[in-house]
Amino acid sequence: MIPIAKPILGAEEMRAVEEVIASGNLAQGGKVHELETEFAEYIGVGHAVAVNSGTAALHIALLSCGIKSGDEVITTPFSFISTANSIIHAGARPVFVDIEEDTFNIDPDAISERITSRTKAVMPVHLYGHPADMKPVMEVAEEYGLAVIEDACQAHGALYDGRKVGSFGAGAFSFYPTKNMTTGEGGMITTDDGEVAELARMTRSHGSKQRYVHEICGYNMRMTDIGAAIGMVQLGNLDEWNGRRIENAKTLNAGLKDLRGLITPVTRNGCKHVFHQYTIRITGEAKTGRDKVAELLGSNGIGTSIYYPIPIHKQPYYMDMGYDDTLPAAEQASSEVLSIPVHPSVEKHDLEYMIGIIRGVIE
Ligand SMILES: *Cc1c(COP(=O)(O)O)cnc(C)c1O
Numbered sequence: 001m002i003p004i005a006k007p008i009l010g011a012e013e014m015r016a017v018e019e020v021i022a023s024g025n026l027a028q029g030g031k032v033h034e035l036e037t038e039f040a041e042y043i044g045v046g047h048a049v050a051v052n053s054g055t056a057a058l059h060i061a062l063l064s065c066g067i068k069s070g071d072e073v074i075t076t077p078f079s080f081i082s083t084a085n086s087i088i089h090a091g092a093r094p095v096f097v098d099i100e101e102d103t104f105n106i107d108p109d110a111i112s113e114r115i116t117s118r119t120k121a122v123m124p125v126h127l128y129g130h131p132a133d134m135k136p137v138m139e140v141a142e143e144y145g146l147a148v149i150e151d152a153c154q155a156h157g158a159l160y161d162g163r164k165v166g167s168f169g170a171g172a173f174s175f176y177p178t179k180n181m182t183t184g185e186g187g188m189i190t191t192d193d194g195e196v197a198e199l200a201r202m203t204r205s206h207g208s209k210q211r212y213v214h215e216i217c218g219y220n221m222r223m224t225d226i227g228a229a230i231g232m233v234q235l236g237n238l239d240e241w242n243g244r245r246i247e248n249a250k251t252l253n254a255g256l257k258d259l260r261g262l263i264t265p266v267t268r269n270g271c272k273h274v275f276h277q278y279t280i281r282i283t284g285e286a287k288t289g290r291d292k293v294a295e296l297l298g299s300n301g302i303g304t305s306i307y308y309p310i311p312i313h314k315q316p317y318y319m320d321m322g323y324d325d326t327l328p329a330a331e332q333a334s335s336e337v338l339s340i341p342v343h344p345s346v347e348k349h350d351l352e353y354m355i356g357i358i359r360g361v362i363e
Contacts, residue, residue, distance in 0.1 A: 054174025
């Protein structure tokens with residue numbers, strides 16, 4: 001079986017965890033601090049604040065940027081549910097705009113139409129590891145005075161115009177085991193704004209700077225030193241692993257091109273796509289057979305997944321809340337996408353095997 005995702009964990013992670021256990025300091029301590037320092041440097045920002053999940057990173061980033069009850073945050077409906085839920089957790093209302101067909105990311109031209117007096121932020125997602133089009137996103141945010149919170153949970157190391165994603169606004173990363181690097185569960189907020197960083201640090205730990213003095217109502221969203229120790233090893237390997245994902249994607253692109261009813265992923269000029277997922281579209285007549293294709297690949301030992309089969313505005317409880325948007329590009333993407341294995345443990349012969357099976361199935 002070639003699984004759709006496979007965390008790479010070895011002797012180094014084992015040693016790093018043993019060291020933490022031997023130290024007796026399991027909760028947030030020196031290792032978390034080390035990971036924050038290294039991650040801030042890696043992304044190219046002044047501050048990084050570690051938390052216990054990507055969802056917590058998004059939630060805290062919103063709160064730390066001043067988002068509160070009654071506010072609106074513009075985002076994409078074509079993402080993991082956590083993106084929009086974090087806005088609800090912050091007390092605000094997600095407002096959805098459609099996506100670009102080629103990158104699956106928020107369409108910057110659609111943002112200004114949905115801006116109201118309540119709009120306080122925009123939350124682009126760098127889906128599958130491809131950067132959202134940040135130049136026009138930053139321009140519209142600047143024009144209307146909006147905060148920008150980047151959901152970079154799938155895009156550790158991705159570049160836009162030579163800059164790492166997560167360095168444009170406040171960034172939120174996830175270190176869940178299937179992501180490009182892991183700490184078990186975990187997340188990180190990145191920012192150049194010292195005040196946002198300070199609020200984030202307080203919010204993750206019951207609103208206190210000084211022990212048992214609580215200035216705001218916070219949470220317990222701290223990362224453990226065990227997780228951070230794993231993360232330090234993983235961060236050291238991230239660029240090499242991303243390089244392997246990119247190479248694998250290149251091989252797949254070459255092997256799957258010119259197939260009728262199949263569109264391979266694009267990488268825009270000026271972008272480094274880190275291929276958290278390699279996602280094809282199955283279109284036209286073949287579209288009705290997407291699930292059949294997935295099933296056939298599965299029966300041939302190739303793991304696949306649909307990210308995401310239902311856009312967020314069509315999820316049952318969003319419909320219950322009264323969302324009735326029609327967002328054609330997102331809805332079409334949900335009915336056509338299929339992700340196939342691209343992670344660093346996929347070998348050359350796996351790729352050749354996958355290409356052969358997919359060509360056979362589609363043709
Ligand atoms: C994984 C992910 C999250 C949430 O991260 P968790 O660590 O699972 O909480 C948020 N947004 C996107 C796009 C993700 O892929």
